[in-house]
Amino acid sequence: MGVIIRQSLKASIVAYIGVGIGVINQLFVSTKYLSVEQMALSRLLLENSILFAAISHLGTPYIADKFFSQFRNEVQKHHGFLVFLLLYPLLGILAFTGLYVLFQDVIANYFSKESPLILQYHFLSIPLTAFWVYISVLEVYCRNHARITVPTIVREIYLKIANILLILIFAFGWIDFQLMMYLLVASYGVGVIILFLYIKNLGKLFIAFDKRYFQGSLFKSMFFFGAFIILGGLGQNIVLFVDRVMLAGESGLRSTGIFVITTYIASIIEIPKKTLTQISVPILSAAIQQNDIGKMKELYQKTALNQAIIGCLFFLGIWCNIDEIFSIIPRKDVFSEGKYVVLSICIAKLLDMSTGLNAEILLYSVYYRVITTFVIIMAIFSIAANKILIPLYDINGAAWATSLTTLVYCSVRVWYVWDKFKIHPFSRQTLSIIVITAITLASILFLPFPTANTLQVILTLFLRSVLILLVFGFLILRFRVSPDVNNLTNSIWKTIKSFVG
Numbered sequence: 001m002g003v004i005i006r007q008s009l010k011a012s013i014v015a016y017i018g019v020g021i022g023v024i025n026q027l028f029v030s031t032k033y034l035s036v037e038q039m040a041l042s043r044l045l046l047e048n049s050i051l052f053a054a055i056s057h058l059g060t061p062y063i064a065d066k067f068f069s070q071f072r073n074e075v076q077k078h079h080g081f082l083v084f085l086l087l088y089p090l091l092g093i094l095a096f097t098g099l100y101v102l103f104q105d106v107i108a109n110y111f112s113k114e115s116p117l118i119l120q121y122h123f124l125s126i127p128l129t130a131f132w133v134y135i136s137v138l139e140v141y142c143r144n145h146a147r148i149t150v151p152t153i154v155r156e157i158y159l160k161i162a163n164i165l166l167i168l169i170f171a172f173g174w175i176d177f178q179l180m181m182y183l184l185v186a187s188y189g190v191g192v193i194i195l196f197l198y199i200k201n202l203g204k205l206f207i208a209f210d211k212r213y214f215q216g217s218l219f220k221s222m223f224f225f226g227a228f229i230i231l232g233g234l235g236q237n238i239v240l241f242v243d244r245v246m247l248a249g250e251s252g253l254r255s256t257g258i259f260v261i262t263t264y265i266a267s268i269i270e271i272p273k274k275t276l277t278q279i280s281v282p283i284l285s286a287a288i289q290q291n292d293i294g295k296m297k298e299l300y301q302k303t304a305l306n307q308a309i310i311g312c313l314f315f316l317g318i319w320c321n322i323d324e325i326f327s328i329i330p331r332k333d334v335f336s337e338g339k340y341v342v343l344s345i346c347i348a349k350l351l352d353m354s355t356g357l358n359a360e361i362l363l364y365s366v367y368y369r370v371i372t373t374f375v376i377i378m379a380i381f382s383i384a385a386n387k388i389l390i391p392l393y394d395i396n397g398a399a400w401a402t403s404l405t406t407l408v409y410c411s412v413r414v415w416y417v418w419d420k421f422k423i424h425p426f427s428r429q430t431l432s433i434i435v436i437t438a439i440t441l442a443s444i445l446f447l448p449f450p451t452a453n454t455l456q457v458i459l460t461l462f463l464r465s466v467l468i469l470l471v472f473g474f475l476i477l478r479f480r481v482s483p484d485v486n487n488l489t490n491s492i493w494k495t496i497k498s499f500v501g
Helices: 002-033 036-056 060-070 077-102 104-111 116-120 122-143 149-171 177-202 216-250 253-289 293-320 322-327 332-354 358-363 368-421 428-444 454-478 483-500
Strands: none
Touching: 002 036, 002 149, 002 253, 036 077, 036 116, 036 122, 036 177, 036 216, 036 253, 060 077, 060 122, 060 216, 060 253, 077 104, 077 122, 104 116, 104 122, 116 122, 122 149, 122 177, 122 253, 149 177, 216 253, 216 368, 253 293, 253 332, 253 358, 253 368, 293 322, 293 332, 293 358, 293 368, 293 428, 293 454, 293 483, 322 332, 322 454, 332 368, 358 368, 428 454, 454 483
Protein backbone atom coordinates (compact mmCIF):
# COMPACT_ATOMS: atom_id res chain seq x y z
CA MET A 1 0.00 0.00 0.00
CA GLY A 2 2.90 2.36 0.69
CA VAL A 3 3.99 1.86 -2.94
CA ILE A 4 0.51 2.74 -4.12
CA ILE A 5 0.52 5.91 -2.03
CA ARG A 6 3.86 7.02 -3.48
CA GLN A 7 2.89 6.17 -7.07
CA SER A 8 -0.40 7.98 -6.80
CA LEU A 9 1.16 11.06 -5.18
CA LYS A 10 2.43 12.45 -8.49
CA ALA A 11 -0.92 11.98 -10.20
CA SER A 12 -2.68 13.41 -7.14
CA ILE A 13 -0.59 16.58 -7.36
CA VAL A 14 -1.56 16.93 -11.02
CA ALA A 15 -5.18 16.19 -10.14
CA TYR A 16 -5.26 18.91 -7.50
CA ILE A 17 -3.68 21.39 -9.89
CA GLY A 18 -6.56 20.39 -12.14
CA VAL A 19 -8.95 21.00 -9.26
CA GLY A 20 -7.56 24.50 -8.91
CA ILE A 21 -8.02 25.13 -12.63
CA GLY A 22 -11.48 23.60 -12.44
CA VAL A 23 -12.40 25.86 -9.53
CA ILE A 24 -11.31 28.90 -11.54
CA ASN A 25 -13.27 27.63 -14.52
CA GLN A 26 -16.47 26.47 -12.88
CA LEU A 27 -16.80 28.95 -10.03
CA PHE A 28 -15.43 32.11 -11.62
CA VAL A 29 -14.94 32.05 -15.40
CA SER A 30 -18.08 30.09 -16.34
CA THR A 31 -20.31 31.81 -13.81
CA LYS A 32 -19.11 35.27 -14.89
CA TYR A 33 -19.07 35.00 -18.67
CA LEU A 34 -21.77 32.43 -19.41
CA SER A 35 -25.41 32.67 -18.53
CA VAL A 36 -26.70 30.07 -16.09
CA GLU A 37 -28.44 28.36 -19.01
CA GLN A 38 -25.34 28.35 -21.24
CA MET A 39 -23.21 26.96 -18.43
CA ALA A 40 -25.75 24.24 -17.70
CA LEU A 41 -25.91 23.36 -21.39
CA SER A 42 -22.13 22.94 -21.74
CA ARG A 43 -21.99 20.74 -18.63
CA LEU A 44 -24.96 18.63 -19.70
CA LEU A 45 -23.40 18.05 -23.09
CA LEU A 46 -20.19 16.85 -21.45
CA GLU A 47 -21.88 14.70 -18.83
CA ASN A 48 -24.32 13.15 -21.29
CA SER A 49 -21.38 12.16 -23.48
CA ILE A 50 -19.76 10.46 -20.48
CA LEU A 51 -23.00 8.58 -19.94
CA PHE A 52 -23.20 7.56 -23.60
CA ALA A 53 -19.51 6.59 -23.61
CA ALA A 54 -20.24 4.09 -20.83
CA ILE A 55 -22.30 2.17 -23.39
CA SER A 56 -20.31 2.87 -26.51
CA HIS A 57 -16.95 1.63 -25.25
CA LEU A 58 -18.45 -1.88 -24.90
CA GLY A 59 -16.62 -2.33 -21.60
CA THR A 60 -13.22 -1.98 -23.28
CA PRO A 61 -11.43 -0.09 -20.44
CA TYR A 62 -12.55 -2.72 -17.93
CA ILE A 63 -11.60 -5.55 -20.28
CA ALA A 64 -8.12 -3.99 -20.43
CA ASP A 65 -7.79 -3.91 -16.64
CA LYS A 66 -9.01 -7.46 -16.19
CA PHE A 67 -7.33 -9.24 -19.13
CA PHE A 68 -4.23 -7.24 -20.04
CA SER A 69 -2.01 -9.35 -17.78
CA GLN A 70 -2.79 -12.37 -20.00
CA PHE A 71 -1.52 -10.52 -23.09
CA ARG A 72 1.40 -8.66 -21.56
CA ASN A 73 4.55 -9.38 -23.54
CA GLU A 74 6.75 -6.52 -24.73
CA VAL A 75 8.67 -8.72 -27.15
CA GLN A 76 5.46 -9.90 -28.82
CA LYS A 77 3.98 -6.37 -28.69
CA HIS A 78 1.31 -7.58 -26.27
CA HIS A 79 -0.04 -9.76 -29.10
CA GLY A 80 -1.88 -6.79 -30.60
CA PHE A 81 -3.88 -5.91 -27.51
CA LEU A 82 -3.72 -2.18 -28.31
CA VAL A 83 -5.20 -2.79 -31.77
CA PHE A 84 -8.06 -4.65 -30.11
CA LEU A 85 -8.57 -1.73 -27.67
CA LEU A 86 -8.87 0.65 -30.60
CA LEU A 87 -11.09 -1.40 -32.91
CA TYR A 88 -13.50 -3.04 -30.48
CA PRO A 89 -15.13 0.16 -29.13
CA LEU A 90 -15.45 1.49 -32.69
CA LEU A 91 -18.29 -1.01 -33.11
CA GLY A 92 -20.00 0.48 -30.08
CA ILE A 93 -19.55 4.04 -31.30
CA LEU A 94 -21.14 3.18 -34.66
CA ALA A 95 -24.06 1.43 -32.95
CA PHE A 96 -24.56 4.36 -30.56
CA THR A 97 -24.56 6.84 -33.45
CA GLY A 98 -27.26 4.88 -35.25
CA LEU A 99 -29.44 4.66 -32.14
CA TYR A 100 -28.97 8.32 -31.29
CA VAL A 101 -30.11 9.38 -34.75
CA LEU A 102 -33.04 6.97 -34.54
CA PHE A 103 -34.25 8.38 -31.20
CA GLN A 104 -33.35 12.04 -31.67
CA ASP A 105 -37.01 13.06 -31.79
CA VAL A 106 -37.66 11.41 -28.42
CA ILE A 107 -34.67 13.26 -26.93
CA ALA A 108 -35.84 16.54 -28.42
CA ASN A 109 -39.37 16.13 -27.09
CA TYR A 110 -38.16 15.54 -23.51
CA PHE A 111 -36.19 18.80 -23.35
CA SER A 112 -38.32 20.98 -25.64
CA LYS A 113 -40.57 22.46 -22.93
CA GLU A 114 -38.18 23.37 -20.08
CA SER A 115 -34.78 23.45 -21.84
CA PRO A 116 -35.22 24.27 -25.54
CA LEU A 117 -31.62 25.58 -25.85
CA ILE A 118 -30.40 21.98 -25.65
CA LEU A 119 -32.08 21.17 -28.96
CA GLN A 120 -29.59 23.31 -30.91
CA TYR A 121 -26.55 21.41 -29.68
CA HIS A 122 -27.51 17.93 -28.52
CA PHE A 123 -26.14 16.32 -31.72
CA LEU A 124 -22.63 17.29 -30.56
CA SER A 125 -22.97 14.42 -28.09
CA ILE A 126 -22.03 12.03 -30.92
CA PRO A 127 -18.44 13.20 -31.61
CA LEU A 128 -17.88 14.08 -27.95
CA THR A 129 -18.92 10.56 -26.95
CA ALA A 130 -16.44 9.07 -29.42
CA PHE A 131 -13.63 11.25 -28.06
CA TRP A 132 -14.47 10.28 -24.47
CA VAL A 133 -14.40 6.60 -25.41
CA TYR A 134 -10.88 6.83 -26.78
CA ILE A 135 -9.63 9.05 -23.97
CA SER A 136 -10.81 6.35 -21.54
CA VAL A 137 -9.31 3.52 -23.59
CA LEU A 138 -5.92 5.18 -24.00
CA GLU A 139 -5.85 6.16 -20.32
CA VAL A 140 -6.34 2.57 -19.22
CA TYR A 141 -3.65 1.38 -21.63
CA CYS A 142 -1.23 3.87 -20.06
CA ARG A 143 -2.33 2.86 -16.56
CA ASN A 144 -1.53 -0.77 -17.24
CA HIS A 145 1.98 0.38 -18.12
CA ALA A 146 2.12 2.19 -14.73
CA ARG A 147 1.89 5.56 -16.47
CA ILE A 148 -0.89 7.69 -15.04
CA THR A 149 0.58 11.19 -14.78
CA VAL A 150 0.37 12.35 -18.41
CA PRO A 151 -3.17 10.99 -18.93
CA THR A 152 -4.12 12.80 -15.73
CA ILE A 153 -2.54 15.98 -17.10
CA VAL A 154 -4.61 15.65 -20.27
CA ARG A 155 -7.86 15.06 -18.39
CA GLU A 156 -7.37 17.38 -15.43
CA ILE A 157 -5.26 20.22 -16.84
CA TYR A 158 -5.30 20.42 -20.64
CA LEU A 159 -9.06 19.96 -21.11
CA LYS A 160 -9.88 22.46 -18.35
CA ILE A 161 -7.46 25.09 -19.61
CA ALA A 162 -8.87 24.65 -23.12
CA ASN A 163 -12.35 25.20 -21.70
CA ILE A 164 -11.30 28.38 -19.90
CA LEU A 165 -9.58 29.79 -22.98
CA LEU A 166 -12.60 29.15 -25.18
CA ILE A 167 -14.95 30.82 -22.71
CA LEU A 168 -12.65 33.85 -22.50
CA ILE A 169 -12.41 34.06 -26.29
CA PHE A 170 -16.22 33.94 -26.39
CA ALA A 171 -16.39 36.61 -23.65
CA PHE A 172 -14.13 38.91 -25.67
CA GLY A 173 -16.57 38.61 -28.57
CA TRP A 174 -14.10 36.93 -30.95
CA ILE A 175 -16.39 33.92 -31.47
CA ASP A 176 -20.07 33.27 -30.89
CA PHE A 177 -21.49 30.68 -28.50
CA GLN A 178 -22.13 28.16 -31.26
CA LEU A 179 -18.51 28.20 -32.44
CA MET A 180 -17.36 28.01 -28.83
CA MET A 181 -19.33 24.78 -28.40
CA TYR A 182 -17.88 23.30 -31.60
CA LEU A 183 -14.33 24.16 -30.52
CA LEU A 184 -14.99 22.75 -27.06
CA VAL A 185 -15.85 19.39 -28.61
CA ALA A 186 -12.79 19.60 -30.88
CA SER A 187 -10.53 20.12 -27.84
CA TYR A 188 -11.40 16.61 -26.68
CA GLY A 189 -10.35 15.26 -30.06
CA VAL A 190 -7.00 16.98 -29.58
CA GLY A 191 -6.77 15.24 -26.19
CA VAL A 192 -7.04 11.88 -27.95
CA ILE A 193 -4.22 12.87 -30.30
CA ILE A 194 -2.02 13.91 -27.37
CA LEU A 195 -2.48 10.50 -25.71
CA PHE A 196 -1.61 8.72 -28.97
CA LEU A 197 1.59 10.76 -29.27
CA TYR A 198 2.47 10.04 -25.64
CA ILE A 199 2.05 6.29 -26.11
CA LYS A 200 4.19 6.49 -29.24
CA ASN A 201 6.85 8.38 -27.29
CA LEU A 202 6.82 5.64 -24.64
CA GLY A 203 7.51 3.08 -27.35
CA LYS A 204 4.23 1.29 -26.59
CA LEU A 205 2.31 2.07 -29.78
CA PHE A 206 2.19 -1.52 -30.98
CA ILE A 207 0.12 -1.96 -34.14
CA ALA A 208 0.81 -5.67 -34.74
CA PHE A 209 -2.16 -7.99 -34.24
CA ASP A 210 -2.01 -11.68 -33.32
CA LYS A 211 -5.50 -12.94 -34.08
CA ARG A 212 -4.78 -16.30 -32.42
CA TYR A 213 -5.04 -14.58 -29.03
CA PHE A 214 -8.49 -13.24 -29.84
CA GLN A 215 -10.17 -16.54 -30.58
CA GLY A 216 -11.69 -19.28 -28.49
CA SER A 217 -12.59 -19.19 -24.81
CA LEU A 218 -10.45 -16.18 -23.85
CA PHE A 219 -12.14 -13.88 -26.34
CA LYS A 220 -15.55 -15.20 -25.32
CA SER A 221 -14.73 -14.41 -21.69
CA MET A 222 -13.67 -10.90 -22.70
CA PHE A 223 -16.80 -10.41 -24.78
CA PHE A 224 -19.24 -11.53 -22.08
CA PHE A 225 -17.38 -9.58 -19.41
CA GLY A 226 -17.60 -6.46 -21.59
CA ALA A 227 -21.29 -7.07 -22.27
CA PHE A 228 -22.08 -7.07 -18.56
CA ILE A 229 -19.88 -4.02 -18.05
CA ILE A 230 -21.93 -2.10 -20.63
CA LEU A 231 -25.02 -2.57 -18.49
CA GLY A 232 -23.12 -1.83 -15.30
CA GLY A 233 -21.41 1.23 -16.79
CA LEU A 234 -24.73 2.53 -18.07
CA GLY A 235 -26.32 2.06 -14.66
CA GLN A 236 -23.35 3.62 -12.86
CA ASN A 237 -23.43 6.73 -15.00
CA ILE A 238 -27.19 7.00 -14.73
CA VAL A 239 -26.73 7.07 -10.96
CA LEU A 240 -24.06 9.77 -11.35
CA PHE A 241 -25.76 12.07 -13.87
CA VAL A 242 -29.49 11.37 -13.95
CA ASP A 243 -30.18 14.08 -11.36
CA ARG A 244 -29.06 16.99 -13.55
CA VAL A 245 -30.54 15.49 -16.72
CA MET A 246 -33.91 15.14 -15.02
CA LEU A 247 -33.60 18.63 -13.54
CA ALA A 248 -33.16 19.99 -17.07
CA GLY A 249 -36.22 18.12 -18.28
CA GLU A 250 -38.42 18.68 -15.21
CA SER A 251 -37.30 22.08 -13.87
CA GLY A 252 -35.23 23.84 -16.54
CA LEU A 253 -31.65 24.92 -17.20
CA ARG A 254 -31.56 27.52 -14.38
CA SER A 255 -32.01 24.89 -11.68
CA THR A 256 -29.62 22.63 -13.55
CA GLY A 257 -26.95 25.35 -13.62
CA ILE A 258 -27.20 25.91 -9.86
CA PHE A 259 -27.08 22.17 -9.26
CA VAL A 260 -24.04 21.72 -11.52
CA ILE A 261 -22.01 24.39 -9.68
CA THR A 262 -22.93 23.21 -6.19
CA THR A 263 -22.27 19.54 -6.96
CA TYR A 264 -18.94 20.56 -8.49
CA ILE A 265 -17.96 22.16 -5.18
CA ALA A 266 -18.90 18.96 -3.36
CA SER A 267 -17.12 16.69 -5.85
CA ILE A 268 -13.73 18.18 -4.96
CA ILE A 269 -13.51 15.84 -1.98
CA GLU A 270 -13.42 12.72 -4.17
CA ILE A 271 -10.38 13.62 -6.30
CA PRO A 272 -8.05 11.38 -4.18
CA LYS A 273 -10.40 8.45 -4.74
CA LYS A 274 -9.93 8.70 -8.49
CA THR A 275 -6.13 8.71 -8.39
CA LEU A 276 -5.83 6.10 -5.65
CA THR A 277 -8.26 3.79 -7.43
CA GLN A 278 -6.42 4.22 -10.75
CA ILE A 279 -3.18 2.83 -9.35
CA SER A 280 -4.85 0.27 -7.05
CA VAL A 281 -7.01 -1.47 -9.65
CA PRO A 282 -4.23 -3.41 -11.48
CA ILE A 283 -2.85 -4.63 -8.12
CA LEU A 284 -6.32 -5.54 -6.89
CA SER A 285 -7.12 -7.36 -10.13
CA ALA A 286 -3.95 -9.44 -9.79
CA ALA A 287 -4.77 -10.26 -6.15
CA ILE A 288 -8.26 -11.39 -7.15
CA GLN A 289 -6.92 -13.62 -9.93
CA GLN A 290 -4.47 -15.19 -7.45
CA ASN A 291 -7.24 -15.51 -4.84
CA ASP A 292 -5.02 -13.62 -2.39
CA ILE A 293 -7.69 -12.70 0.17
CA GLY A 294 -5.09 -11.22 2.52
CA LYS A 295 -3.91 -8.75 -0.11
CA MET A 296 -7.48 -7.93 -1.07
CA LYS A 297 -8.34 -7.18 2.55
CA GLU A 298 -5.26 -4.99 2.94
CA LEU A 299 -6.08 -2.97 -0.17
CA TYR A 300 -9.76 -2.78 0.77
CA GLN A 301 -9.26 -1.48 4.29
CA LYS A 302 -6.31 0.81 3.65
CA THR A 303 -7.84 2.50 0.63
CA ALA A 304 -11.06 3.02 2.61
CA LEU A 305 -9.09 4.43 5.55
CA ASN A 306 -6.92 6.80 3.53
CA GLN A 307 -9.81 7.93 1.35
CA ALA A 308 -11.88 8.62 4.47
CA ILE A 309 -9.10 10.75 5.96
CA ILE A 310 -8.57 12.94 2.92
CA GLY A 311 -12.32 13.03 2.22
CA CYS A 312 -13.10 14.25 5.77
CA LEU A 313 -10.35 16.87 5.54
CA PHE A 314 -11.82 18.30 2.35
CA PHE A 315 -15.36 18.03 3.68
CA LEU A 316 -14.32 20.18 6.64
CA GLY A 317 -12.62 22.66 4.34
CA ILE A 318 -15.69 22.96 2.13
CA TRP A 319 -18.48 23.02 4.69
CA CYS A 320 -16.78 25.27 7.25
CA ASN A 321 -16.12 27.81 4.47
CA ILE A 322 -19.27 27.35 2.43
CA ASP A 323 -20.71 30.84 3.01
CA GLU A 324 -17.39 32.46 2.11
CA ILE A 325 -17.09 30.29 -1.00
CA PHE A 326 -20.50 31.43 -2.24
CA SER A 327 -19.77 35.05 -1.38
CA ILE A 328 -16.86 35.25 -3.87
CA ILE A 329 -18.63 33.45 -6.74
CA PRO A 330 -20.14 35.69 -9.45
CA ARG A 331 -23.95 35.69 -9.21
CA LYS A 332 -23.64 34.53 -5.60
CA ASP A 333 -27.33 35.23 -4.89
CA VAL A 334 -28.29 32.67 -7.52
CA PHE A 335 -25.82 29.91 -6.71
CA SER A 336 -26.13 30.18 -2.91
CA GLU A 337 -29.58 28.65 -3.32
CA GLY A 338 -27.70 25.36 -3.60
CA LYS A 339 -25.96 25.56 -0.21
CA TYR A 340 -27.59 22.43 1.18
CA VAL A 341 -27.08 20.63 -2.10
CA VAL A 342 -23.37 20.91 -1.29
CA LEU A 343 -23.91 19.32 2.14
CA SER A 344 -26.01 16.45 0.78
CA ILE A 345 -23.62 15.62 -2.06
CA CYS A 346 -20.56 15.93 0.20
CA ILE A 347 -22.03 13.37 2.58
CA ALA A 348 -22.81 11.04 -0.32
CA LYS A 349 -19.27 11.35 -1.73
CA LEU A 350 -17.73 10.85 1.71
CA LEU A 351 -19.78 7.70 2.27
CA ASP A 352 -18.68 6.28 -1.07
CA MET A 353 -15.00 7.03 -0.37
CA SER A 354 -15.14 5.57 3.14
CA THR A 355 -16.33 2.19 1.88
CA GLY A 356 -13.25 1.60 -0.26
CA LEU A 357 -12.84 -0.61 -3.30
CA ASN A 358 -15.89 -2.84 -2.87
CA ALA A 359 -17.24 -2.03 -6.34
CA GLU A 360 -13.85 -2.83 -7.89
CA ILE A 361 -13.57 -6.08 -5.91
CA LEU A 362 -16.86 -7.27 -7.32
CA LEU A 363 -16.18 -5.91 -10.78
CA TYR A 364 -12.91 -7.81 -11.24
CA SER A 365 -14.04 -11.02 -9.55
CA VAL A 366 -16.35 -13.80 -10.71
CA TYR A 367 -19.22 -11.77 -9.24
CA TYR A 368 -19.08 -9.02 -11.85
CA ARG A 369 -22.53 -10.04 -13.06
CA VAL A 370 -23.91 -9.28 -9.61
CA ILE A 371 -22.44 -5.76 -9.47
CA THR A 372 -24.01 -5.12 -12.85
CA THR A 373 -27.38 -6.22 -11.47
CA PHE A 374 -26.94 -3.99 -8.42
CA VAL A 375 -26.05 -1.00 -10.57
CA ILE A 376 -29.08 -1.45 -12.83
CA ILE A 377 -31.38 -1.69 -9.79
CA MET A 378 -29.78 1.42 -8.29
CA ALA A 379 -30.19 3.28 -11.58
CA ILE A 380 -33.90 2.50 -11.58
CA PHE A 381 -34.07 3.49 -7.89
CA SER A 382 -32.28 6.77 -8.65
CA ILE A 383 -34.61 7.65 -11.54
CA ALA A 384 -37.64 6.94 -9.34
CA ALA A 385 -36.24 8.96 -6.42
CA ASN A 386 -35.49 11.94 -8.66
CA LYS A 387 -38.90 11.69 -10.33
CA ILE A 388 -40.57 11.90 -6.91
CA LEU A 389 -38.32 14.42 -5.15
CA ILE A 390 -37.47 16.96 -7.90
CA PRO A 391 -41.09 18.18 -8.38
CA LEU A 392 -41.41 18.54 -4.59
CA TYR A 393 -38.05 20.06 -3.63
CA ASP A 394 -36.33 21.09 -6.90
CA ILE A 395 -32.51 21.06 -6.56
CA ASN A 396 -32.57 19.86 -2.95
CA GLY A 397 -34.81 16.99 -4.01
CA ALA A 398 -32.27 15.97 -6.65
CA ALA A 399 -29.49 16.10 -4.03
CA TRP A 400 -31.50 14.01 -1.56
CA ALA A 401 -32.27 11.46 -4.26
CA THR A 402 -28.55 11.15 -5.04
CA SER A 403 -27.60 10.83 -1.36
CA LEU A 404 -30.27 8.20 -0.70
CA THR A 405 -29.21 6.21 -3.75
CA THR A 406 -25.56 6.33 -2.66
CA LEU A 407 -26.41 5.18 0.87
CA VAL A 408 -28.38 2.18 -0.36
CA TYR A 409 -25.86 1.27 -3.07
CA CYS A 410 -22.82 1.47 -0.77
CA SER A 411 -24.57 -0.59 1.90
CA VAL A 412 -25.47 -3.33 -0.59
CA ARG A 413 -21.90 -3.49 -1.94
CA VAL A 414 -20.33 -3.68 1.52
CA TRP A 415 -22.72 -6.44 2.52
CA TYR A 416 -22.14 -8.50 -0.62
CA VAL A 417 -18.34 -8.31 -0.45
CA TRP A 418 -18.53 -9.43 3.19
CA ASP A 419 -20.89 -12.25 2.28
CA LYS A 420 -18.62 -13.59 -0.48
CA PHE A 421 -15.09 -12.77 0.73
CA LYS A 422 -15.54 -12.18 4.49
CA ILE A 423 -13.74 -8.85 4.29
CA HIS A 424 -15.03 -5.36 5.06
CA PRO A 425 -13.61 -1.83 4.73
CA PHE A 426 -13.94 -0.75 8.36
CA SER A 427 -11.58 -0.84 11.33
CA ARG A 428 -11.35 0.81 14.72
CA GLN A 429 -9.50 3.66 12.99
CA THR A 430 -12.74 4.41 11.11
CA LEU A 431 -14.36 5.47 14.38
CA SER A 432 -11.27 7.54 15.19
CA ILE A 433 -11.69 9.47 11.93
CA ILE A 434 -15.35 10.21 12.74
CA VAL A 435 -14.45 11.48 16.22
CA ILE A 436 -11.53 13.60 14.95
CA THR A 437 -13.73 15.09 12.22
CA ALA A 438 -16.42 15.98 14.77
CA ILE A 439 -13.87 17.56 17.12
CA THR A 440 -12.36 19.60 14.29
CA LEU A 441 -15.78 20.72 13.06
CA ALA A 442 -16.86 21.78 16.56
CA SER A 443 -13.64 23.67 17.24
CA ILE A 444 -13.54 25.53 13.91
CA LEU A 445 -17.05 26.08 12.58
CA PHE A 446 -18.22 28.72 15.04
CA LEU A 447 -15.01 30.71 15.39
CA PRO A 448 -15.71 34.36 14.49
CA PHE A 449 -13.96 35.72 11.41
CA PRO A 450 -14.50 39.09 9.67
CA THR A 451 -16.25 38.99 6.27
CA ALA A 452 -17.13 42.62 5.63
CA ASN A 453 -15.36 42.82 2.28
CA THR A 454 -13.78 40.56 -0.35
CA LEU A 455 -10.29 40.83 1.13
CA GLN A 456 -11.55 39.78 4.56
CA VAL A 457 -13.49 36.90 2.99
CA ILE A 458 -10.37 35.60 1.24
CA LEU A 459 -8.32 36.00 4.43
CA THR A 460 -11.00 34.13 6.38
CA LEU A 461 -10.98 31.32 3.82
CA PHE A 462 -7.22 31.02 4.14
CA LEU A 463 -7.01 31.22 7.94
CA ARG A 464 -9.90 28.86 8.60
CA SER A 465 -8.51 26.33 6.09
CA VAL A 466 -5.08 26.48 7.76
CA LEU A 467 -6.67 25.92 11.17
CA ILE A 468 -8.62 22.94 9.87
CA LEU A 469 -5.46 21.43 8.41
CA LEU A 470 -3.51 21.99 11.62
CA VAL A 471 -6.16 20.64 14.00
CA PHE A 472 -7.28 17.71 11.85
CA GLY A 473 -3.76 16.86 10.68
CA PHE A 474 -2.32 17.01 14.20
CA LEU A 475 -4.97 14.65 15.58
CA ILE A 476 -4.61 12.19 12.68
CA LEU A 477 -0.81 12.09 13.07
CA ARG A 478 -0.83 12.18 16.88
CA PHE A 479 -3.07 9.13 17.20
CA ARG A 480 -1.45 7.35 14.22
CA VAL A 481 -4.78 6.72 12.56
CA SER A 482 -3.07 5.74 9.29
CA PRO A 483 0.51 4.41 9.16
CA ASP A 484 0.62 5.36 5.47
CA VAL A 485 -0.18 9.00 6.25
CA ASN A 486 2.39 9.09 9.05
CA ASN A 487 5.06 7.49 6.87
CA LEU A 488 4.35 9.84 3.99
CA THR A 489 4.47 12.86 6.31
CA ASN A 490 7.77 11.70 7.80
CA SER A 491 9.20 11.17 4.34
CA ILE A 492 8.18 14.67 3.23
CA TRP A 493 9.56 16.16 6.44
CA LYS A 494 12.91 14.42 5.98
CA THR A 495 13.09 15.66 2.39
CA ILE A 496 12.41 19.23 3.52
CA LYS A 497 15.05 19.02 6.29
CA SER A 498 17.66 17.61 3.94
CA PHE A 499 16.90 20.31 1.39
CA VAL A 500 17.07 23.12 3.97
CA GLY A 501 20.12 21.62 5.69
